[in-house]
Amino acid sequence: xxxxxxxxxxxxxxxPGADKPVLQGYMTIENDRITYIGEKEPLAVxxxxxxxxxxxxxxxxxxxxxxxxxxxxxxxxxxxxxLQVWLxxxxxxxxxxxxxxxxYWGASLSVLEMLKGGTTTFLDMYDHMDRVAEVAxxxxxxxxxxxxxxxxxPEEVQNQKLAEAIAFARNWHGKANGRITSMISPHxxxxxxPDFLVKFVQAAHxxxxxxxxxxxxxxxxxxxxxxxxxxxxxxxxEKLGMFTRPSLxxxxxxxxxxxxxxxxxxxxxxxxxxxxxxxxxxxxxRVTELLKAGVTVSLGTDGAASNNNLDMFExxxxxxxxxxxxxxxPTAVPxxxxxxxxxxxxxxxxxxxxxxxxxxxxxxxxxxxxIDQPHLLPHTDxxxxxxxxxxxxxxxxVWVDGRQVVKxxxxxxxxxxxxxxxxxxxxxGLLKR
Amino acid sequence: xxxxxxxxxxxxxxxPGADKPVLQGYMTIENDRITYIGEKEPLAVxxxxxxxxxxxxxxxxxxxxxxxxxxxxxxxxxxxxxLQVWLxxxxxxxxxxxxxxxxYWGASLSVLEMLKGGTTTFLDMYDHMDRVAEVAxxxxxxxxxxxxxxxxxPEEVQNQKLAEAIAFARNWHGKANGRITSMISPHxxxxxxPDFLVKFVQAAHxxxxxxxxxxxxxxxxxxxxxxxxxxxxxxxxEKLGMFTRPSLxxxxxxxxxxxxxxxxxxxxxxxxxxxxxxxxxxxxxRVTELLKAGVTVSLGTDGAASNNNLDMFExxxxxxxxxxxxxxxPTAVPxxxxxxxxxxxxxxxxxxxxxxxxxxxxxxxxxxxxIDQPHLLPHTDxxxxxxxxxxxxxxxxVWVDGRQVVKxxxxxxxxxxxxxxxxxxxxxGLLKR
Numbered sequence: 001x002x003x004x005x006x007x008x009x010x011x012x013x014x015x016p017g018a019d020k021p022v023l024q025g026y027m028t029i030e031n032d033r034i035t036y037i038g039e040k041e042p043l044a045v046x047x048x049x050x051x052x053x054x055x056x057x058x059x060x061x062x063x064x065x066x067x068x069x070x071x072x073x074x075x076x077x078x079x080x081x082x083l084q085v086w087l088x089x090x091x092x093x094x095x096x097x098x099x100x101x102x103x104y105w106g107a108s109l110s111v112l113e114m115l116k117g118g119t120t121t122f123l124d125m126y127d128h129m130d131r132v133a134e135v136a137x138x139x140x141x142x143x144x145x146x147x148x149x150x151x152x153x154p155e156e157v158q159n160q161k162l163a164e165a166i167a168f169a170r171n172w173h174g175k176a177n178g179r180i181t182s183m184i185s186p187h188x189x190x191x192x193x194p195d196f197l198v199k200f201v202q203a204a205h206x207x208x209x210x211x212x213x214x215x216x217x218x219x220x221x222x223x224x225x226x227x228x229x230x231x232x233x234x235x236x237x238e239k240l241g242m243f244t245r246p247s248l249x250x251x252x253x254x255x256x257x258x259x260x261x262x263x264x265x266x267x268x269x270x271x272x273x274x275x276x277x278x279x280x281x282x283x284x285x286r287v288t289e290l291l292k293a294g295v296t297v298s299l300g301t302d303g304a305a306s307n308n309n310l311d312m313f314e315x316x317x318x319x320x321x322x323x324x325x326x327x328x329x330p331t332a333v334p335x336x337x338x339x340x341x342x343x344x345x346x347x348x349x350x351x352x353x354x355x356x357x358x359x360x361x362x363x364x365x366x367x368x369x370x371i372d373q374p375h376l377l378p379h380t381d382x383x384x385x386x387x388x389x390x391x392x393x394x395x396x397x398v399w400v401d402g403r404q405v406v407k408x409x410x411x412x413x414x415x416x417x418x419x420x421x422x423x424x425x426x427x428x429g430l431l432k433r
Numbered sequence: 434x435x436x437x438x439x440x441x442x443x444x445x446x447x448x449p450g451a452d453k454p455v456l457q458g459y460m461t462i463e464n465d466r467i468t469y470i471g472e473k474e475p476l477a478v479x480x481x482x483x484x485x486x487x488x489x490x491x492x493x494x495x496x497x498x499x500x501x502x503x504x505x506x507x508x509x510x511x512x513x514x515x516l517q518v519w520l521x522x523x524x525x526x527x528x529x530x531x532x533x534x535x536x537y538w539g540a541s542l543s544v545l546e547m548l549k550g551g552t553t554t555f556l557d558m559y560d561h562m563d564r565v566a567e568v569a570x571x572x573x574x575x576x577x578x579x580x581x582x583x584x585x586x587p588e589e590v591q592n593q594k595l596a597e598a599i600a601f602a603r604n605w606h607g608k609a610n611g612r613i614t615s616m617i618s619p620h621x622x623x624x625x626x627p628d629f630l631v632k633f634v635q636a637a638h639x640x641x642x643x644x645x646x647x648x649x650x651x652x653x654x655x656x657x658x659x660x661x662x663x664x665x666x667x668x669x670x671e672k673l674g675m676f677t678r679p680s681l682x683x684x685x686x687x688x689x690x691x692x693x694x695x696x697x698x699x700x701x702x703x704x705x706x707x708x709x710x711x712x713x714x715x716x717x718x719r720v721t722e723l724l725k726a727g728v729t730v731s732l733g734t735d736g737a738a739s740n741n742n743l744d745m746f747e748x749x750x751x752x753x754x755x756x757x758x759x760x761x762x763p764t765a766v767p768x769x770x771x772x773x774x775x776x777x778x779x780x781x782x783x784x785x786x787x788x789x790x791x792x793x794x795x796x797x798x799x800x801x802x803x804i805d806q807p808h809l810l811p812h813t814d815x816x817x818x819x820x821x822x823x824x825x826x827x828x829x830x831v832w833v834d835g836r837q838v839v840k841x842x843x844x845x846x847x848x849x850x851x852x853x854x855x856x857x858x859x860x861x862g863l864l865k866r
Contacts, residue, residue, distance in 0.1 A: 075810070076817035080767035113807040278758035279821070281765070308821035309808045314747075322755065325711035332714070334513035374546040375742045375825070377508070377853055378860035384509035388712070388741035392808070393826035420810055427811035 004402070005030045005045050011053025012371070013037060013358050014060070014383055016336040016343070022382050027058065029364040032177070032402040036360055055372045056396060057382050059339070060356050061120025061142075061365040062312035063346025066212075066250040066271040066300025068126045068148075069135075070098065070106030072113070073427050074305040083218065083280055091305060097433050102426045103128035107135045109423040112414050113310045115141055117392025120365040120400045123248075123271075123300070123350055125185050125212060129168050137176045140405040140413045142365060144350045145172060146185040146212060149200075151192035158196050166203050173209065179401055181352070183248070188214035189233050190221045194240055201241045210246040210351045213237070216259075217251035218282050234259035243268055248349050250300060252290070253283045260286065260293045269296040269349030272341070274318035276302030287323050288332050298349035299342050311392035316342045320387055335387040364402040369394045437835070438463045438478050444486025445804070446470060446791050447493070447816055449769040449776070455815050460491065462797040465610070465835040469793055488805045489829060490815050492772070493789050494553025494575075494798040495745035496779025499645075499683040499704040499733025501559045501581075502568075503531065503539030505546070506860050507738040516651065516713055524738060530866050535859045536561035540568045542856040545847050546743045548574055550825025553798040553833045556681075556704075556733070556783055558618050558645060562601050570609045573838040573846045575798060577783045578605060579618040579645060582633075584625035591629050599636050606642065612834055614785070616681070621647035622666050623654045627673055634674045643679040643784045646670070649692075650684035651715050667692035676701055681782050683733060685723070686716045693719065693726045702729040702782030705774070707751040709735030720756050721765050731782035732775050744825035749775045753820055768820040797835040802827045 006029040013023045015037075025039040028048065036042045071091075078090030098106075103126065114122055120141065124132050125148035136143035147165035151158050169182040184204040186192040192200070204211050216222050216233045225233045234255065237243060243266035252263070252270040263270065272285050290297050299315045301307050320338035324330050333341075347356030355363045369376070369390055376385045376394070398406035405413050439462040446456045448470075458472035461481065469475045504524075511523030531539075536559065547555055553574065557565050558581035569576035580598035584591050602615040617637040619625040625633070637644050649655050649666045658666045667688065670676060676699035685696070685703040696703065705718050723730050732748045734740050753771035757763050766774075780789030788796045802809070802823055809818045809827070831839035838846050 073811060074813070075822065076813035076815075079814070079817045079821060080764050082763055086763070109807055109810060116807065275754065278754040279763070281757040281761050281763035283761065284758050304808075304822075308817065311808070311824070318754075321708065321711040321751075322758070324714040325717050325755070328714050328716065330515055330519070330712070330714035331513050372853060374542055374549065374849070374853065374856075375737075375744070377542060378506060378857045380507070380509035380860065381512070382509075384512045384741065388512065389508065389737075391744070391824050391826060393824060416807070420805060420807065423807075424811045427813065 005048040006051060007042070007045050007048040008051045008053045008058065009041075012057045012382055014057065014339065014386060015358055016339045016383060021336060027358065029399070029402050032364055034358060034360055034362050034364050037358055053368070055370060056368040057371045057386065058358065058366055058368050059386055060343040060358055061367050061398065061400065062118050062342050063298065063350070063356060064114065064119050064122040064301055064310065064312055065248065065298040065346050065349050066123055066125075066273055066302055067110070067310070068303035069110035069122065069124045069132060070103040070126055070128070071303030071305045072110040072310070073102060073106040073423060073430065075308050077305060079308070086280070094430050097430050098128070100128045100131045102430065104131040104135060105419065105422040105426045107132040108414065108419045110304065110310055111135050111139045111141055112411055112416060112419050115139060115398055115406055115411055116395065116409065117311050117313070118367040118395040118398060119310065119312050120367065120398060121347065121350070121352065121355065123212070133172045133175070133180060136180055138413065140400050140403055142179045142352070142355070142400055144181050144183060144352070146183045148185045148187050149192065150187045151196040162199055162203065166207065169207055169209055177401060183210045183212045183350070185212045188221070189225055189236055194229065197240050197242070201245060204245045210248065211242055212248045212250070213242070215249035215252055216254045217277070219254050222254045232256070232259060234262050238262055238266070246351055251277065251282065251285065253277055253285045255286055257289075260289055260295065263290070264293040264295050267296070269298060271300040271349065272297050272319060273300045273302045273315070274322055275315055276306045278318070278322070280306050284322060284326055287319065288327055291337070296345050296349045297341055298346040309392075312342055313391050316387055335384050338387050339383065365400050367395055367399070368397040370396045438481040439484060440475070440478050440481040441484045441486045441491065445490045445815055447490065447772065447819060448791055449772045449816060454769060460791065462832070462835050465797055467791060467793055467795050467797050470791055486801070488803060489801040490804045490819065491791065491799055491801050492819055493776040493791055494800050494831065494833065495551050495775050496731065496783070496789060497547065497552050497555040497734050497743065497745055498681065498731040498779050498783050499556055499558075499706055499735055500543070500743070501736035502543035502555065502557045502565060503536040503559055503561070504736030504738045505543040505743070506535060506539040506856060506863065508741050510738060512741070519713070527863050530863050531561070533561045533564045535863065537564040537568060538852065538855040538859045540565040541847065541852045543737065543743055544568050544572045544574055545844055545849060545852050548572060548831055548839055548844055549828065549842065550744050550746070551800040551828040551831060552743065552745050553800065553831060554780065554783070554785065554788065556645070566605045566608070566613060569613055571846065573833050573836055575612045575785070575788070575833055577614050577616060577785070579616045581618045581620050582625065583620045584629040595632055595636065599640065602640055602642055606640075610834060616643045616645045616783075618645045621654070622658055622669055627662065630673050630675070634678060637678045643681065644675055645681045645683070646675070648682035648685055649687045650710070652687050655687045665689070665692060667695050671695055671699070679784055684710060684715065684718065686710055686718045688719055690722075693722055693728065696723070697726040697728050700729070702731060704733040704782065705730050705752060706733045706735045706748070707755055708748055709739045711751070711755070713739050717755060717759055720752065721760055724770070729778050729782045730774055731779040742825075745775055746824045749820050768817050771820050772816065798833050800828055800832070801830040803829045
């Protein structure tokens with residue numbers, strides 16, 4: 001990558017948590033880093049590309065901490081069904097047929113949607129992950145990728161899948177200028193027997209990588225865990241040693257006070273997926289209690305088959321809204337906290353340093369919103385507008401690792417027309433096979 | 434209006450409730466009516482304007498059945514506050530200063546946002562309603578407008594406000610080629626004493642108009658009603674004779690079984706406002722029970738100060754999602770029902786005949802969505818995409834009463850740039866006064 005410099009003039013910058021959460025001024029970017037942000041014009045940056053920020057609001061890129069990108073091929077293929085019917089009659093029969101090419105085009109469709117919608121980092125747990133890594137590398141997005149392993153199979157197959165997961169992590173962790181990192185990811189306590197789970201913990205130790213798994217998404221799986229192993233999922237995973245590794249669990253809908261305390265003690269992050277949890281009727285996570293206990297709560301879309309889009313603005317808004325409605329407290333999850341969950345807490349929960357904040361020294365992963373639109377006026381409080389009024393389609397420009405990847409709503413790194421066509425063809429092919 | 438004819442070729446049309454909810458084919462419009470919709474090409478329509486529908490999905494225009502358009506001037510002016518602080522320290526002091534011009538520019542901003550976002554009909558309850566009616570007339574939108582009256586004032590002022598409400602209804606009901614209709618609207622049982630409420634019922638009888646009011650939005654007002662009058666709000670309004678008129682109540686969050694039964698018996702509609710109810714932490718309406726009891730449930734955004742946008746796709750999606758999450762039943766409020774709530778049930782609940790469905794003989798209020806976008810692919814089930822994946826910003830074209838008012842995302846009837854500027858100036862003026 002050749003050296004390049006950018007200066008943004010007269011922009012509005014969101015800095016949640018700061019004394020002045022909406023800063024008006026300047027930001028400079030050199031190579032992959034933010035080098036300056038402030039109200040005063042910086043010293044001249046030679047040969048810098050100048051961006052006029054006067055109609056724009058800049059904010060950290062959104063961080064999607066749980067999903068299955070290739071599942072966008074099944075968006076709208078099954079809705080309003082009980083979980084068992086949805087899985088057994090709709091998702092699993094189709095997913096069984098997924099080839100590497102299906103995963104490539106499904107992931108391309110998702111990455112295209114995410115980049116255009118302001119998501120600059122995503123976590124993906126699926127199969128055929130080499131093909132997802134190709135998409136991540138090509139597109140310029142930041143990605144935390146892992147082979148998600150379901151262990152309900154003979155030991156021989158289990159070991160083969162584990163070897164795949166390890167090989168993938170070895171091959172891709174740190175690649176693409178460091179934009180791609182990896183974690184070790186057994187699918188869930190209810191799909192991986194204890195002795196198999198222990199092997200993942202060992203692999204994570206050996207590779208010095210964090211861990212990710214689905215946990216306590218439905219009441220049924222919590223009850224099943226207690227019946228099978230005499231422990232609820234949190235105590236079960238603690239006992240198997242998972243939390244000796246830095247860990248992120250997805251969902252965490254059904255947690256009691258003691259479990260929240262354990263997660264806080266081990267600094268286990270929770271990826272809150274409000275859209276998917278509502279749509280599948282899994283329940284509503286105890287986010288206000290988790291935050292109060294000091295747990296890092298981030299946001300994820302889950303796969304597009306249970307969401308049904310990858311708009312992180314929507315997840316932010318849902319997180320800010322539903323916990324008010326449920327608790328009866330209109331001050332619950334205020335706008336700045338929802339924005340932090342979608343940005344800084346997101347990066348922290350997937351163990352990325354230097355990502356998620358507009359600050360000198362941080363990675364230049366940021367987005368610009370066109371604020372001169374009816375639904376973002378008047379300009380009372382732009383941070384409020386980002387959380388409560390904006391959507392993915394308001395994103396005008398996107399930069400990742402200092403490189404502009406979306407300009408005036410067009411993705412510069414991917415061939416949108418080809419991806420749209422191939423995604424449709426992939427779905428039609430799956431229907432026919 | 435000069436006679437005009439349009440034929441749409443090769444479109445996809447949403448017909449929720451029909452055997453084939455996604456019809457592929459043709460639709461013709463002559464003057465203000467749909468004259469044909471079907472799979473086969475119709476007989477030639479002479480001199481018709483031809484629309485190529487091949488990249489588009491057509492659906493009935495969205496019907497927003499509760500709101501306060503001028504409050505968009507206060508979007509983002511107060512968030513994450515308790516209801517009393519929000520009202521007493523933020524909303525009321527600013528609203529007191531609203532002039533007719535403020536209402537005009539606030540309503541213009543809202544109507545612009547709504548039209549561009551696919552809302553073809555809105556209900557508005559506020560003050561300075563002549564100015565809102567001007568906006569409705571100019572913009573081409575369909576509107577149900579009413580002077581909302583708060584009666585916590587001396588009898589003389591009460592009577593003056595009532596006279597205003599009556600005069601407004603007389604002047605505007607049936608105007609703008611019938612696009613503007615009116616209702617009689619006391620603000621709420623907790624802001625209008627019983628004897629004053631009775632006068633509104635009489636006025637509605639005299640003018641032969643339906644009624645609209647806020648009801649049971651918060652638990653506190655329900656308890657206050659019981660303490661003050663010995664009755665919960667539903668029985669209270671029944672006793673005062675309101676339900677002898679065709680009626681729509683907004684919110685209806687806190688209802689017991691008996692109250693739901695009373696509403697069903699009198700065919701009182703409920704405008705469900707999920708976004709606002711969540712944001713103000715009012716609670717979650719018992720929508721599945723209301724629908725089961727046969728109550729017509731429609732959707733409203735409420736004012737943009739408590740939402741904070743007027744995207745009816747979002748309200749549709751919230752309605753489809755939150756009741757699944759709350760009841761634990763993923764089949765609750767399925768996509769076709771959510772779409773009906775936002776269209777046909779919407780029109781029915783505000784007593785508009787011939788609006789809300791794509792069908793020969795119906796009013797030509799319809800919108801077109803660009804479906805060749807990453808988040809709306811693959812084309813598995815377009816009705817699902819409309820409810821679970823789309824947003825206001827996906828709206829490409831809008832027709833109301835047979836007239837195109839939005840083309841390629843641009844409003845043809847309003848001066849967007851002027852409205853954006855004036856709305857910002859109005860807010861700044863309110864801050865200074």
